[in-house]
Amino acid sequence: MTSNRHDAIRTQSVCLSRRSMLGACIIASFGGSILLTGCGEDAAKKTAAAPAGAPAAGAAAATNVAKKIGIVQLITHEALDDAVRGFRERLTELGYAVDGAAGKDGKAATIDLQNAHGDTATLQAIVSRFVSNDCDLIYAVSTPALQAAARATRTIPIVATAVTSFERAKVVKSDAKPGGNVTGVSNAGPIDKQLELLLSMLPQDAAPAVGVLYTASEDNSLVQVERLRAAAEKKGVKLVETAVASVNDIQQCVASLAGKVSGIWVPTDNVLASGSPILAKSAAQAKIPLVAGDLSFVQGGCLATVTVSHYELGRMTAEMGVEILEGRAKPGDMPIGSAKTTKTVWNKAAAEALGIKIPEGAEVIG
Numbered sequence: 001m002t003s004n005r006h007d008a009i010r011t012q013s014v015c016l017s018r019r020s021m022l023g024a025c026i027i028a029s030f031g032g033s034i035l036l037t038g039c040g041e042d043a044a045k046k047t048a049a050a051p052a053g054a055p056a057a058g059a060a061a062a063t064n065v066a067k068k069i070g071i072v073q074l075i076t077h078e079a080l081d082d083a084v085r086g087f088r089e090r091l092t093e094l095g096y097a098v099d100g101a102a103g104k105d106g107k108a109a110t111i112d113l114q115n116a117h118g119d120t121a122t123l124q125a126i127v128s129r130f131v132s133n134d135c136d137l138i139y140a141v142s143t144p145a146l147q148a149a150a151r152a153t154r155t156i157p158i159v160a161t162a163v164t165s166f167e168r169a170k171v172v173k174s175d176a177k178p179g180g181n182v183t184g185v186s187n188a189g190p191i192d193k194q195l196e197l198l199l200s201m202l203p204q205d206a207a208p209a210v211g212v213l214y215t216a217s218e219d220n221s222l223v224q225v226e227r228l229r230a231a232a233e234k235k236g237v238k239l240v241e242t243a244v245a246s247v248n249d250i251q252q253c254v255a256s257l258a259g260k261v262s263g264i265w266v267p268t269d270n271v272l273a274s275g276s277p278i279l280a281k282s283a284a285q286a287k288i289p290l291v292a293g294d295l296s297f298v299q300g301g302c303l304a305t306v307t308v309s310h311y312e313l314g315r316m317t318a319e320m321g322v323e324i325l326e327g328r329a330k331p332g333d334m335p336i337g338s339a340k341t342t343k344t345v346w347n348k349a350a351a352e353a354l355g356i357k358i359p360e361g362a363e364v365i366g
Contacts, residue, residue, distance in 0.1 A: 066108040067096070067137065067325050070130035072149060074142035074162075075118040077273040078296035079187075079310040083141050083161050084113065086314025087321075094322050116145070118274065123148040131156060137321050140184075141314075142270055143169050143220040150182055157331050159321045160184035161313040164220035164268065166336050175336040185316045185337040187220075187268060189293050191227045193306040194265060195235070197344065198291040201303075201356055202262045209238040211261035211288070213253055213279075215271040216243035224267035224293060247275030254282035261288065266302075268293035276300025284353050295345055298365060303350040308339035 071087070073080050088098060088111070097103030098111060112130070116122040127149045130138050138153070140146040140160040149158045150171040161184050163169060172178035175186075195210070202208045212228065214221040225241070232239050240260050242253045250272065257264060264283055266272050272279060273296045280301030283290040292298065292305045316337055323329040346358045347366040358364060 066110045068133065068135045069109050069111050069137045069139060069321070070127070070133070070135040071111060071113045071139045072123065072126045072130070072141065072145045073113070073115045074123065074145045075270050075274050076115060077270065077276070078299050079268070079273055079294050080141050080162055080270070082296075082309070082311040083314035083317070084139075086311040087139055087161075087318040088314075090315035090318035091322070094318065096322075118271070120144060120148070124152065127152040137325055139317065139321065143218065144270075146171055146182070146184070147219075154181055156181065157321075157324045158182045158184075159317050159324070159331070161317045162187050162220075162268075162270075162310060164188050165223045168219055168223050172336065177332070178334065178336065179332045181331050183320060183331040183334040183336060185313045185320070185339075187294075187308055187310060187313055188224075188338065189268060189307050190342050191224060191267075191293070192231045193342070193344075194291050194293060195228065195231050195237070197304060197306055198263045198265055198289065199235070199237070201289045201291075207236060207238060208263065209240055209261045211254075211257035211264040212239050212241040213250075213257075213264060213266045213272065214241070214243055215245070215269050217245070218269055218271065221267045221269045224269075228265060228267070244271060247271060247278060250275050250278045251282045254279065254286060254288075258286040258288065264288050264290040266290065266292045266297065268307075273297060273300075276302060280347075280350065284350065287354065289354055289356060290350075298345050298347045298350075301347060301350060301366070303354065303356070304344065304346045306342055306344045308342055312341075313339060 071084060073084060091109060092098050095104030095107045097108035114126045116126060123145055127138065131153045135156055138149050138156055138158045140149045140158055142162045146160040146163050147169055158181055163184060163186060166172045166184065166186065167175055171182045198210065199208060210232065212225060214225050229239065240257060242256055244250055244253050273294060276297045277300045290302045292302050293307065295305055295307050298305050320334055324331060343363060345363045345365060348364050349366045351358050
């Protein structure tokens with residue numbers, strides 16, 4: 001921590017492995033992508049670009065023309081998968097025929113779902129293709145996916161979730177009035193409550209030290225770590241921070257915290273979430289309770305979380321997308337949304353392994 005934070009200690013230890021799994025993903029990225037229907041590959045090109053969020057010319061007279069939606073997902077893990085599932089299901093509920101489902105009033109959508117498998121260059125290639133194929137809407141799932149989409153186009157409407165801070169990602173003017181062609185729903189979780197939950201598990205006879213594990217290259221993780229520092233300072237909690245570059249670093253970084261901390265906190269972080277089983281096993285071996293920023297970690301074996309539902313965030317984002325597609329709103333005029341509720345979830349096996357009693361009535365998995 002900085003010198004004006006006398007009760008917080010931050011040890012930066014960037015654990016870098018010699019080999020990153022992301023390099024291998026460059027080759028596999030497109031081969032592993034899921035292509036449902038191309039964005040307008042079989043449709044006629046628009047003759048003129050419409051303003052972001054405005055209906056295309058003749059849309060009122062041709063409501064049965066399928067809307068072209070490109071979905072770009074950074075990597076495969078439970079939270080991002082849930083956000084995509086929620087978006088697709090809500091789109092169908094709002095009357096759009098998707099994947100052969102019956103539509104309402106002739107409304108239909110073709111969806112091109114692509115996964116970059118954690119590779120930044122692949123993200124840019126995916127969204128560039130969406131632009132070339134003249135998509136009507138881009139749905140970006142994660143901060144890096146959103147940033148890639150925002151770089152690729154300033155005219156095609158973009159909605160996003162699994163993004164902690166749209167302002168920090170530098171894709172909007174402000175959360176209240178985004179301006180431009182980007183809007184969406186933040187996945188910011190209750191970090192103060194996550195810290196309180198972790199502290200409730202630790203010995204009360206000494207000032208606790210909490211380990212912090214995160215990916216230094218993810219803006220969304222940096223925002224959450226900054227918020228944790230502020231919450232920890234108020235409670236007199238010492239932090240010991242360590243950063244990873246890839247999932248290959250997780251085991252080594254957790255081991256580096258053993259003997260220095262009583263508990264570990266991790267943010268909603270795409271790299272860590274994709275390696276949550278490794279993270280859970282490493283924490284269990286070190287006998288350190290771990291509270292995470294998202295449900296996907298608990299599903300992967302970590303102890304507990306206080307979190308938002310990415311499935312619900314996906315549904316909320318779909319509602320915003322439909323407002324844009326049907327010409328009732330423009331992204332720049334739609335404030336960034338946020339989750340309406342949070343929930344605490346425990347992993348039963350992890351709690352039993354650590355000898356921690358789960359509160360009665362708590363939501364439990366595993």
